[in-house]
Amino acid sequence: MEVKADKIHRIVEILRREKENWNVPIVTLMSQTDRDPFKILVATVLSLRTKDEVTAKASERLFKVADTPEKILKLKEEEIASLIYPVGFYRRKARNLKEICRILVEKYGGKVPDDLEELLKLPGVGRKTANLVITLGFGKPGICVDTHVHRIMNRIGYVETKTPEETEFALREKLPKEYWIEINDLLVSLGQHICHPVSPKCSQCPIEPYCDKRGVKRSR
DNA sequence: AAAACGGGGGC
DNA sequence: GCCCCAGTTTT
Structure with a gap:
């Protein structure tokens, strides 16, 4: 429990910093x-x-x-x-x-x-x-789940869901509310630059240490 | 749960 | 030519 909370905290921290180097969506x-x-x-x-x-x-x-x-x-x-x-x-x-x-x-x-x-x-x-x-x-709390959020959250093993809607509800349960608004932007940035649907650049991924590498072959 | 929608761009 | 793209609606 504590491990998971810490995990997502570290991930968000890293992505916030990394996003400065990426083109903004x-x-x-x-x-x-x-x-x-x-x-x-x-x-x-x-x-x-x-x-x-x-x-x-x-x-x-x-x-x-x-x-x-x-x-x-x-x-x-x-x-x-x-x-x-x-x-x-x-x-x-x-x-x-x-x-x-x-x-x-x-x-x-x-x-x-x-x-x-x-x-x-x-x-x-x-x-x-x-x-x-x-x-x-x-600027109100909500969780926007697109294909990037759905794919990456499953790849890193933070949730195990079949559909984006399931992912949204799972995140409403376990994702700390302070991250709700920005999580979409952070994961879309990661998805566009590193964690592509096909052939993700895992060797360049800043959160690779926190990733279970599930569905790397193809996960949409 | 799966197909359909609809067009440009990348390779 | 074939596959992909910040999904939604209908079957």
Whole structure:
């Protein structure tokens, strides 16, 4: 018990330090310049199955034209689609985005709700997106589990779970609350630079001493 | 639990 | 050409 608590404490400490040497992920980048929950919500919806750089450019293009629910609602679906192209699923996302804005304006006075259950009702918003808005947009405690967090937490043996949702609930049980908000960012950084889904660079990994090396061959 | 969604970029 | 990418929804 004490060993595990100490383990995660050491891991977080190392990753905090190491992250200084790495390129910051898109959402971290955004959070430094603009913590508007709405922009974070939109950018996160756009980021689904899409690389950071593409997402960044797409959201910039969109926000230049419309950066509030009211403004985006006035755009046609095709206009939104052409602005956010070429993110993956751009048609579906354009449709979802407009519907999200309509709901925000009609039900929430144009504001993004800071409640997990309410966020989950929005089309195209799942647990990962909702929790990211909670943590990054509002600075409230939440645990955002994407493929990186799910993969790495299992690889190092901190949890043993099949799905990202299971991972989220397991982490809510055992991860010290002081790390909830930042754990996603730290593990995504590690995942992008070292602990890749395929062929992780274990010899260069700063937390290698704390890793059980489970699922190194392939774990998603 | 697994498939479908959908397009660009890397190798 | 084939595989990958800060997932969500439907079957």
